[in-house]
Amino acid sequence: MASSPSLPPSAPSAASDTGPWPKAELHLHIEGTLEPELAFALAERNGVTLPYATEDELRRAYSFADLQSFLNLYYALMAVLRTEDDFADLADAYLARAKEQGVRHAEIFFDPQAHTARGVPVGTVVDGLARALDRAQETYGISTRLIMCFLRDESAESALATFEAARPHLHRIAAVGLDSAEVGHPPAKFKEVFALAREAGLKCVAHAGEEGPAAYVWEALDVLGVDRIDHGVRCMEDERLVARLAAEQVPLTVCPLSNVRLRVIDDLADHPLPAMLDAGLLVTVNSDDPAYFGGYADDNFTAVRDALGFDAETLRTLARNSFRASFLDEATRERYLAEVDAHATGA
Numbered sequence: 413m414a415s416s417p418s419l420p421p422s423a424p425s426a427a428s429d430t431g432p433w434p435k436a437e438l439h440l441h442i443e444g445t446l447e448p449e450l451a452f453a454l455a456e457r458n459g460v461t462l463p464y465a466t467e468d469e470l471r472r473a474y475s476f477a478d479l480q481s482f483l484n485l486y487y488a489l490m491a492v493l494r495t496e497d498d499f500a501d502l503a504d505a506y507l508a509r510a511k512e513q514g515v516r517h518a519e520i521f522f523d524p525q526a527h528t529a530r531g532v533p534v535g536t537v538v539d540g541l542a543r544a545l546d547r548a549q550e551t552y553g554i555s556t557r558l559i560m561c562f563l564r565d566e567s568a569e570s571a572l573a574t575f576e577a578a579r580p581h582l583h584r585i586a587a588v589g590l591d592s593a594e595v596g597h598p599p600a601k602f603k604e605v606f607a608l609a610r611e612a613g614l615k616c617v618a619h620a621g622e623e624g625p626a627a628y629v630w631e632a633l634d635v636l637g638v639d640r641i642d643h644g645v646r647c648m649e650d651e652r653l654v655a656r657l658a659a660e661q662v663p664l665t666v667c668p669l670s671n672v673r674l675r676v677i678d679d680l681a682d683h684p685l686p687a688m689l690d691a692g693l694l695v696t697v698n699s700d701d702p703a704y705f706g707g708y709a710d711d712n713f714t715a716v717r718d719a720l721g722f723d724a725e726t727l728r729t730l731a732r733n734s735f736r737a738s739f740l741d742e743a744t745r746e747r748y749l750a751e752v753d754a755h756a757t758g759a
């Protein structure tokens with residue numbers, strides 16, 4: 413799509429006069445950025461009939477009540493994603509919004525099995541996304557990485573088959589991850605495919621300790637050898653785990669608005685983010701599935717600022733953490749950190 417849909421009205425951003433904080437987004441599912449406008453446009457292009465008469469009706473469906481109704485909608489809408497062009501347009505629409513939100517670097521998840529299950533080859537997904545990502549630096553001033561996630565509620569064999577199908581495309585992929593319904597699907601189930609990914613020189617991340625227990629975070633670290641934990645908020649239930657995460661500075665990609673929408677946390681004002689920062693954890697703030705969870709990267713910054721009373725120094729720490737936790741090379745990381753510090757001083 414040439415133009416991205418307009419954002420709904422929101423609170424003033426967590427910005428100074430010089431705009432939103434420069435930040436990296438490290439926990440972002442590209443399929444979770446599909447806004448109703450683009451869903452309808454792609455449905456029309458591909459001759460797919462959506463079970464919603466209008467964009468407004470679909471927008472109302474985004475006010476889902478629980479995890480299952482979210483997942484039902486999420487997977488139903490994926491039917492509109494068929495061609496390389498569709499994936500390129502999806503990523504381009506996200507990048508346009510991310511730029512407005514101060515995102516300078518994005519490490520983007522995709523779920524190949526959600527597409528291969530519908531007959532869309534992994535190469536179509538990767539080539540389409542990569543086409544948009546290749547233009548992102550020039551068009552939006554955003555550097556990017558791709559992270560290929562395995563659906564943990566699918567089998568270990570399916571993850572292995574997915575990894576083998578993706579082998580010709582691994583030069584486009586920086587890391588592998590693990591997502592979808594956590595409880596009952598411990599990280600150890602995917603030991604073999606993560607070992608293959610590490611052998612292939614890829615970084616590793618995994619969703620753990622969101623709805624699942626702190627024990628899953630231990631497993632992700634010790635069995636999968638992950639470089640980063642996605643979510644991880646339930647680590648706070650285990651003092652020894654907190655001490656280890658702090659000592660090793662294992663990054664945690666926390667998603668505050670997502671936590672509230674999926675009822676991991678009842679109220680943003682009760683979010684453990686301040687306690688996590690006080691414990692010395694390398695915490696970052698991210699948007700997860702922003703089309704569905706009520707906000708993009710800076711919307712999350714704004715929400716935690718307002719609900720938790722974060723001052724500029726805390727927001728600066730969160731912005732710095734986002735780059736520290738990224739898979740950027742050192743020189744680029746330092747350049748972005750200098751940009752955060754310049755923003756803090758209003759330079």
Ligand SMILES: [Zn+2]
Pocket residue numbers: 439441591619642700701
């Ligand atoms: Zn996620």
